[in-house]
Each structure stands twice: as structure tokens, then as C-alpha cells.
Amino acid sequence: MAQQRKIVLQESDIPTHWYNIVADMPNKPLPPLHPGTKQPVGPADLAPLFPMELIKQEVTTNKWVEIPDEVRNLYSIWRPTPMFRAYGLEKALGTRSKIYYKYEGVSPAGSHKPNTAIPQAYYNAKEGIKKICTETGAGQWGSALSFACKLFDIECEVFMVKVSYEGKPYRKIMMNTWGATVHPSPSNLTNAGRSILAKDPNSPGSLGIAISEAVEVAATHDDTKYSLGSVLNHVLMHQTVIGLEALKQMEKAGDYPDIVIAPFGGGSNFAGIAFPFLQNNLTGGKKVRAIAVEPTSCPKLTRGVFRYDFGDTVGMTPLIPMYTLGHNFIPSPIHAGGLRYHGAGAIVSQLLKDGLIEADAINQTECFEAGILFSGAEGIIPAPEATHGIAEVIRQTKQADAEGVSKTILFNLCGHGNFDLGSYEQYLSGKLVDYEVSQEDINSSLAELTTPTI
Numbered sequence: 001m002a003q004q005r006k007i008v009l010q011e012s013d014i015p016t017h018w019y020n021i022v023a024d025m026p027n028k029p030l031p032p033l034h035p036g037t038k039q040p041v042g043p044a045d046l047a048p049l050f051p052m053e054l055i056k057q058e059v060t061t062n063k064w065v066e067i068p069d070e071v072r073n074l075y076s077i078w079r080p081t082p083m084f085r086a087y088g089l090e091k092a093l094g095t096r097s098k099i100y101y102k103y104e105g106v107s108p109a110g111s112h113k114p115n116t117a118i119p120q121a122y123y124n125a126k127e128g129i130k131k132i133c134t135e136t137g138a139g140q141w142g143s144a145l146s147f148a149c150k151l152f153d154i155e156c157e158v159f160m161v162k163v164s165y166e167g168k169p170y171r172k173i174m175m176n177t178w179g180a181t182v183h184p185s186p187s188n189l190t191n192a193g194r195s196i197l198a199k200d201p202n203s204p205g206s207l208g209i210a211i212s213e214a215v216e217v218a219a220t221h222d223d224t225k226y227s228l229g230s231v232l233n234h235v236l237m238h239q240t241v242i243g244l245e246a247l248k249q250m251e252k253a254g255d256y257p258d259i260v261i262a263p264f265g266g267g268s269n270f271a272g273i274a275f276p277f278l279q280n281n282l283t284g285g286k287k288v289r290a291i292a293v294e295p296t297s298c299p300k301l302t303r304g305v306f307r308y309d310f311g312d313t314v315g316m317t318p319l320i321p322m323y324t325l326g327h328n329f330i331p332s333p334i335h336a337g338g339l340r341y342h343g344a345g346a347i348v349s350q351l352l353k354d355g356l357i358e359a360d361a362i363n364q365t366e367c368f369e370a371g372i373l374f375s376g377a378e379g380i381i382p383a384p385e386a387t388h389g390i391a392e393v394i395r396q397t398k399q400a401d402a403e404g405v406s407k408t409i410l411f412n413l414c415g416h417g418n419f420d421l422g423s424y425e426q427y428l429s430g431k432l433v434d435y436e437v438s439q440e441d442i443n444s445s446l447a448e449l450t451t452p453t454i
């Protein structure tokens with residue numbers, strides 16, 4: 001075989017350490033602030049929500065954090081994940097550029113999310129926690145955490161955004177199969193949920209609302225901790241196993257990317273694939289372009305503002321320095337449920353502000369078109385979130401071809417779409433519509449913010 005399609009690693013290649021980009025950032029992210037006092041939060045403020053080891057990881061400036069043997073061992077259920085040279089897609093596009101993708105859909109939950117769910121459940125179990133509460137959008141995070149909690153014999157309770165709860169019943173059943181309890185959000189089980197329902201009984205829900213509900217349950221129960229599937233520093237750090245493996249795989253392929261691309265919800269899979277390459281930009285003289293891709297219906301990176309905002313809708317979480325559309329912003333019910341989040345993590349926000357990464361926003365019909373083309377060329381049906389990355393890859397190859405140059409592009413295929421076929425059905429029957437937020441809607445959501453500016 002002249003051409004190598006699949007680039008695989010050995011179990012011994014599973015990384016031994018997570019990479020913490022904070023150590024290499026020229027401007028460190030600003031500290032999160034207490035929602036009441038507006039002073040930087042300390043470990044004691046976070047202790048009701050998270051186990052101490054994760055709080056330490058949240059604030060550490062050490063460049064490398066060792067992955068516990070038990071976690072590496074569980075990673076080996078599906079890691080190292082394969083990388084593919086996308087010969088089929090290159091041919092379908094007729095491009096002169098080279099396309100590679102790292103495939104995270106081989107995990108039991110079908111996405112990158114177990115990369116952080118496993119260590120989070122591990123540290124909670126080590127500190128004797130019996131129950132974890134969380135939110136989920138499309139159900140990817142909820143299923144990953146349900147799986148991880150089951151492995152460590154921890155009870156798991158999930159608030160699932162109502163549009164997804166109704167539209168993606170198999171994700172819920174997956175969580176139930178791994179032993180979790182799932183509620184549609186907003187629910188009448190919490191003050192947060194009841195306050196939203198009082199204003200809008202037909203609220204489709206949002207990640208911000210579901211976070212408020214899960215945080216409230218954890219904060220009001222001594223035996224329960226909270227867990228977040230994106231945004232926070234330790235979550236992004238856990239995901240760097242993706243990029244650390246990808247570095248080795250690119251080396252095996254005898255190549256190095258000019259551009260690294262990933263879809264963007266809160267920033268975890270983007271950070272996972274991009275940060276180890278950015279390390280080489282920051283310390284090794286490389287110049288990879290890293291592009292985060294968001295939906296036009298929820299364009300915080302391309303049209304939001306950089307200021308302190310809450311991670312949730314009701315205002316219970318610490319204030320995070322982030323690109324945001326405002327915590328009251330309710331994105332249109334697009335199918336990429338995992339990207340319907342008003343804000344972004346502090347690290348990725350700082351990197352964007354400093355011009356060290358780029359962002360683009362794409363409509364969902366362009367994304368599904370890209371997903372259909374990809375599935376025909378490469379076989380895998382991508383998650384609706386992942387199609388955003390593919391659509392950007394196509395944009396970049398077209399631009400390179402128009403300029404008469406060849407680029408080497410790596411993207412993160414962060415999950416498969418086998419539980420998202422309802423959205424493909426809508427696309428195929430011509431019912432899928434685009435949502436572009438009006439500037440008026442963004443302005444009115446931002447006008448409600450009273451949080452500190454930066």
C-alpha cells in the first residue's frame with residue numbers, strides 16, 4: 001500500500017501527563033470572581049462543588065500534570081484513538097490540500113467527553129463522593145459522565161436541556177442504561193428551574209439553565225458534587241490527550257499541520273486537539289493556525305464581548321472572564337446541541353483576545369452539507385457539532401485551492417452522529433433552517449449584563 005490511511009498508536013503511547021497551556025501563555029487568564037463579593041474565588045469557595053484535587057488542577061500553573069495509572073488504564077478501553085488521512089474527502093473536494101482527522105467517536109459514549117469524565121469521576125471517588133450532578137445539552141456529556149460514574153460506583157443525576165430530551169430519546173436511554181437519573185430542564189425540581197418556568201412555561205431550555213439546576217442541587221446537598229463537561233481549566237487540560245496523541249501521529253505520518261480545526265461549544269475538544277500544537281507555537285517557533293468553529297446561532301467568539309459573565313443562566317457560578325453573548329442568551333434550537341452555550345472558557349477567551357487562536361461561525365445547513373459529503377467520502381456519520389469543523393475544513397481547502405497553494409489541515413472529529421439521525425432526517429427532507437442572530441438580539445442580551453467589565 002503506497003498510501004497510509006489510518007495512523008495508529010500503541011497502548012503505551014497513551015500520554016502519561018496532561019498538558020497545561022497556562023504555563024506557556026504570555027498573558028495568564030484573569031481569575032474567576034465570587035458571584036457575591038466580586039473578589040477572586042479561593043479553593044474554599046469551590047469546595048462545595050468540586051473535589052479538592054480538581055480545584056488544585058483548576059488553578060495550577062504547572063506545565064504537566066500526571067495522569068493517574070487507574071485513569072490511563074481506563075483510557076485504554078478506547079485510547080489511543082485513530083487518526084485518518086482523509087483521502088476520500090480530499091478526492092471528493094478535488095483539493096490539493098492534505099486533510100487529516102483525529103477520531104474521538106470511538107469512545108463508549110461516542111465523543112471526546114469521556115476523556116474528562118473518567119478523571120473527574122476518579123477524583124470524586126477518591127475523595128469519597130457518592131453522587132455527582134450535572135447538566136447535558138445534546139446528551140453527550142451526560143452519557144459520558146453516566147458511564148464514568150458507573151465505573152466508580154457513583155450515583156449520577158443529569159439535567160438534560162428540554163429540546164434535546166425530547167429530540168434525542170436514545171441519549172437519555174443510554175444514560176439510564178449506565179444507571180443515571182435524567183430530568184428535562186428547566187424542571188420544577190429546583191428554584192432555578194421553577195424561576196425560568198414561571199417566566200416561560202414553554203422554555204426549550206439551554207445549557208446555562210441546566211447548569212443552574214445542577215449547581216443548585218450540588219450546592220444544597222452535602223453528599224453531592226457538581227461536574228462540568230467543558231469550559232473549566234481542568235476540563236480543557238484533561239482533553240489534551242487528544243492533541244498529544246495527534247502530535248505523535250502526525251510525526252508518524254511524516255507531516256505537520258498548517259491549520260488545526262475543531263468545533264467550539266465551551267472549548268474543550270478545541271483545546272484538546274489544539275493546545276499541544278499551540279505549545280509548539282508558544283515555545284518551539286511553529287506557526288500553526290488554530291481555528292475554533294461555532295454556529296451562527298450562538299456566535300460568542302465572533303460576535304460576543306470579552307467581559308466577566310456567569311457560567312450559568314441564573315447567576316450561581318463564579319464569574320468567568322470570557323467571550324459571551326450574555327448569560328440570559330437562549331440560542332435557537334439548532335441540532336448541534338453541544339454548541340448552544342452562551343460563553344467560552346477563560347483560557348480560550350484569553351488566547352482569542354491575544355490573537356493566538358482564530359474563530360469562525362457557520363450556518364447549520366452548510367454544516368450538514370459538509371457532514372453528508374464527509375459521510376459519503378469517509379464512511380463515518382459525524383455528530384452535528386463535528387460537522388462545524390468539517391465545514392471549516394472545506395472553507396479552508398477552497399481558499400487554499402483558490403490561492404493555488406496546498407495546506408496540511410488537521411481537524412478533530414469529536415463524535416459520531418449515530419444518535420443524532422433525527423437531525424439528518426430533517427436535513428434530508430429539506431426541513432432544516434438556518435438561524436442567524438440579529439444584532440438587536442445580541443445587543444439586548446448584552447445590555448442586561450451588570451457583571452464586571454474588563
Ligand SMILES: *Cc1c(COP(=O)(O)O)cnc(C)c1O
Nearest residue numbers: 140230265266267268269385415
Ligand atoms: C460537548 C460536545 C461539543 C462541544 O463542547 P466543547 O467543550 O466545546 O468540546 C462538541 N462536539 C461534541 C461531539 C460534543 O459532545
